Amino acid sequence: MSGSFAVGPADIDAARERIRGHVLRTxxxxxxxxSELLGTEVLVKHENMHATxxxxxxxxxxxxxxxxxDERARGVIAMSAGNHAQAVAYHARRFGIPATIVMPETTPLVKVENTRAQGAKIVxxxxxxxxxxxxxxxxxxAQDLVLIHPYDDPAIMAxxxxxxxxxxxxxxxxxxxxxxxxxxGLMAANAIAARNLRPGxxxxxxxxxxxxxFLNALNGEDRPVGGPTLAEGIAVKTVGELTLxxxxxxxxxxxxxxEDLIEHAVSxxxxxxxxxxxxxxxVSLAAMLTDPKRFAGRRVGLVLSGGNIDTRLLAAVMMRDLERADRIVSLRLTxxxxxxxLGRIASLIGSEGANILEVRHSRQFLDLPAKGVSIDLTIETRGGDHVRAIETALLDAGFTVRRIRPQDFAKDVLG
Incomplete structure (x- = not known):
């Protein structure tokens, strides 16, 4: 292991003693x-259990x-998409240190408000x-504040x-x-600590x-960087100079x-x-999902690094995941x-063991005969085979059946 890194095992050991009693041992x-799903032994480190x-x-x-x-009296400033912000604000308040936090305008509201609630000034x-x-x-x-970088700082890394x-x-x-x-920062410092204790x-x-x-920095690649992501906490365009x-x-x-696998992992x-x-x-769980066979027969530790997700977003993610798994599907019958x-359709769906969640009934589409009707059903099923059985039963009963996606509803409404 190189001795030229910004932090070493001794720094991490010292940090552990220093923060003892101030943070939770998760x-x-x-x-x-x-473990059953992935075919190996999976252990989860619950970093989502900290106060923030x-x-x-x-x-x-x-x-x-x-x-x-002197530095404590002047105050600190940090930039963060949420979790670093909340952590700095929380402990700064505990230690009586004024804190200013600069956050991207795209930061989820729950993280902004949680940081503001800790008494920090938000920009x-x-x-x-x-x-x-x-x-x-x-x-x-301009204000002579101490900058606390979210990852490119030896004390943060340790x-x-x-x-x-x-x-x-x-x-x-x-x-x-x-x-x-x-x-x-999290990866680099833990690689130092882990490889020191267990080199292999x-x-x-x-x-x-x-x-x-990091893929770009490590491999000399030029993959596009940017765009909307559920993992906004790691939406970083440039890697750390100390961490690389x-x-x-x-x-x-x-x-x-x-993004699909990140949503699946959250769910x-x-x-x-x-x-x-x-x-x-x-994302650590999502990484396992990309190729579970790679980890077969090995004890895998996953760092669940944070749990700050808006409950409405969590509900939406779980619903989308159910749709991907054909546990919730939408069908258009004509x-x-x-x-x-409607009673006949409900009886048929019920006899197949599915549950109707929503019905949308329309006679106004121009592609229907004047006496025709279009019925959109959202149903809860046991999965893909169950959906195919339901579709077959509906076809046998004389209905025209088409699978539709949530965006199709928007198209119908917006025209």
Whole structure:
């Protein structure tokens, strides 16, 4: 292991002692349902259980506890898409330090309001963390504030590295640790800590396909960077200067994950593991979902790095995941209209063991005969085979049946 990294094992050990009593020692929990699904032993590190629901508290507490009296009096400023913001604001309030947080204008409202509730001054600026960073540096210089970078800071990195120390205390025989990858602070420090304790352990990073900053930096690629992502917490365009050398040397692979898999991972955490994960927090599980056979027969530790997801967004993600799995489907039936038609359809659907969630009944489409009717059904099913059986029964009963997607409803309404 290189001795030229910004932090070393001793720094991470010191950070652990420094933050003891200020942050929660989160549990590492075996997930039987995820293990069964993925065909290997999966253990989840619950960083979503901190007071501000993310691992960021570790680095924030470690940094703030090392400030001088003069620096504490002047105050601090940070740029963040949410979790670093909440962590800095929370611990700054605990330690009596004034805090200003610059957040992208696209930050989810729940994260903005949670940060404001901690007493920090909020500045919304730019569409990305990169743009917010420029504004934070301007304010820091103008007001003589201490800038607390979300990942390119040795004290922040050392604090984050305490995750792996706890994981390997609880499960010394882990074969793999998969960690979300944004700017790289969490990944880099934990790679140092884990590889020091267990040199043969495989460290894997996971980043969203929308922001493949490390894949570009490590491999000399030029993948497009940017766009709407559920994993806004790791939506970073440029990698850390301090983190890149560590990841280049100690991390074996970086797995890009699609938005569909991120949504699926969020839904699986809620449905199978009974815990809340935000998009960025779920990408380590999403990375496993890209190729489960790769991890067969190995003990895999997943860092669930944060759980700050709006409940309405979580509900929407879970509904979309059910639609992808054909557990909720929408069908458009066309038929001649006659008394008792809806009752007949309901009886037929019920006899097939499905549940009708919503019905939309229209006679106004111009592509229908004057006496025709179009009926859109949203139904709950057991999956793809069940849907095909229902479609067959409807066809046999004389209906024209077409599968429709949610966007089709919007087209009908908007024209």
């Amino acid at each position: 549990p590492l929990i075996l997930s039987p349902r995820l 629901a993310s691992f960021k508290e570790r680095g924030a507490a470690n940094k703030l506890l090392q400030l001088s009296d 919304l600026y730019g569409e990305t963390l990169h743009e917010s960073g420029f504004r934070a540096r301007e304010i820091a210089e 604090g984050q590295g305490t995750v792996a120390l706890e994981m390997l205390e609880d499960a010394p025989d882990l074969d793999v640790i998969i960690i979300p990858l944004g700017g790289g 352990i495989e460290m894997i990073g996971a980043e969203t396909e929308m922001f493949p900053a 050398p560590v990841i280049r040397e100690l991390v074996s692979d970086v797995i890009p994950v699609s 699986l955490y809620a449905g199978l593991h009974h815990t809340m994960a935000e998009g960025a927090g779920a 038929s001649n209209d006659y008394p008792g038609l």
